[in-house]
Amino acid sequence: MAQHTDTPGSGHPIEAFLCTVLDELKGLADVPTWSMDAETTSRVVGLGARVAAGVAELEARSIRHAETLDLPDTAGCRNLARWVQQATGVTRRTARTKTRLAEALADLEPTRAATARGEIHAEQAQVIADHLGRLDDEKVSVHDQARAEAFLLEGARHGHDADALATLGHAIWERLDPEGADEREAKALEAQEERARRRTRLTMGDDGQGLTHGRFTIPTATADAFRKQLHALAAPKHVRAEHGAGSYDWQKPSAERLGQAFVDWVEGYDPAQLPKIGGLTATVVVVGDYDLLQGKLKAAQLETGTKISPTQYLRLACGAGIIPAWMNASGEVLALGRKHRFHTPAQRLAAIVEQRHCQHHSGCDVPGYLCHAHHDIPWAQGGGTDLRTTKLYCPYHHTRVHQPGKEPMHAWPGALPTMGVRSRGPT
Structure with a gap:
């Protein structure tokens, strides 16, 4: 020793x-494991x-x-x-x-002792504690809590892992109160679903290497539906129909197949089915120029500034949720003259492609789709609704540019010599 x-x-x-x-x-x-048999x-x-x-x-x-x-x-x-x-x-x-x-x-001596002896895993012990904690909230007697703990410990010792044990935990009331078990289960599920809704989360972050990593927490029932949709997209029959015979590689890990299915799901979703954002459908704009039409290898980009290859650009341009935008030699969207007071969706889309974010001189980076379309020369002062005289401002800065005392004269788009003149109503 x-x-x-x-x-x-x-x-x-x-x-x-x-x-x-x-x-x-x-x-x-340094003791090798190769000498151990199966x-x-x-x-x-x-x-x-x-x-x-x-x-x-x-x-x-x-x-x-x-x-x-x-x-x-x-x-x-x-x-x-x-x-x-x-x-x-x-x-x-x-x-x-x-x-x-x-x-x-x-506070759970039998569970603690079973864990100490290595009879159950720590995660199983935690599941037992979680279910017994819910019983405690309902003021169950000490005797019945002991019965419930023994029931769950027996399940753990007989091979139920933490997930299976959690399912088994829902059957506690069938033992403690058979007549009222259904009603209690229904109420418990409603409470569980409400907790799940409150804890729903999604986070994403770009790693700078062409990949975005994320985590999500969603209700299990929703996850079941999502999983089934991804399985449909990842099914061999569908993949072969989309990409041809031999395109389905069974050696790829399941996680990769589902990841590719997720990409297909996002790119193929019809944005017309979503609520509008910034007055437009939730489309992604991909921006290229005339050189791409001539077959030149040149990067394109999304409205967000993310650069993509020309191959990716042409592929995305065929997608249901994608709008291709062609630029002139100066990198500008072709002019869209309009005679209406309010900017049309086409004008807003063109402004987003060109400007990308709030144009306030402070360097505000609120995305264009969350901004207001502002007339450089207010409509009430004779200004027209034209793309060349349109600026994107976030709601906060849009308010400021209409308040002469809030912005310096040089920062006021379209500022008139008479500082007291203000437009009435939205521009």
Whole structure:
């Protein structure tokens, strides 16, 4: 057995055990796994999971004790999870998970003991705690809570993983109150769906390498519908029909097939089915010039400024949600003279392509589709609705350019010599 030499300790049994485990792990770092047969490998993986569960329980118990000792406050941390993050170097998300487990196991002795013995995983313990917590909210008796805990522990020991255990948790009331189980389940589902709606999220970020990464959290019922739509687009029959025989590579990972299906779903969606944004349908404008018509290899770009290849440009120009825009030699959209007071969708679209964002001198970067179309010379003062005399301003700056005292004279588009003259109504 390896000797513990590099971590000073108090001699407490828990600390001494963990130090010994660390030393033993160091001794195994270079031991090859090729010498294990199939049965041994299976047993080792299972044993590793059990040991991890037991260590997770020890860690959770210690985290709970840290709160009892008021260590977060002593260290100046705003909460226990932040202290765990500081003490261990894990991410905030992982620290919150560890803290939740510590809180969950504190009041569930049978579940804690089963985790400590490596009989169930930490994630199974957390699911049990979550379901029992809902029972506590409904003021279920201590006896019935104990029955529910035993029921879920039995399921965990018999091979139900955390997801299956969560499904099993919905059947608790069939045991505790068979007659009222249906009504309780319906109410619980309504509450769950409301929580899901409140927690719905989507985030996206460009990595600068031609890819955008994102995360989303949506209600499970919606995810089921979305998954089915993507599976339809990723089905071999559909892919072969779209791209020809031999185009479907079964060796590609499922995640890649679904990712390609997601791209097809976005590009093929009819924007006419969506609400208008900035007075226009939610179309993406791809911008090219005459050189592309002559076969020159030259980059095109989206209205957002994202550059794309000429091949991608020509492909997107055929899509349902795409509008191609051709520019003249000066990089301008062809003039669209109009005699109407309000800018037409075509004029707004052309302005967005040319200007892209709010044109205020401060450098405002609000996207063009969220801006107002402003007359350089107000309609009430004889100005016409023409693309050449149109500026895009976000709502905030559009208000400012109509308030003489808010903007310097040189920044006032179309400012007239008589500063007291103002247009009546929107421009």
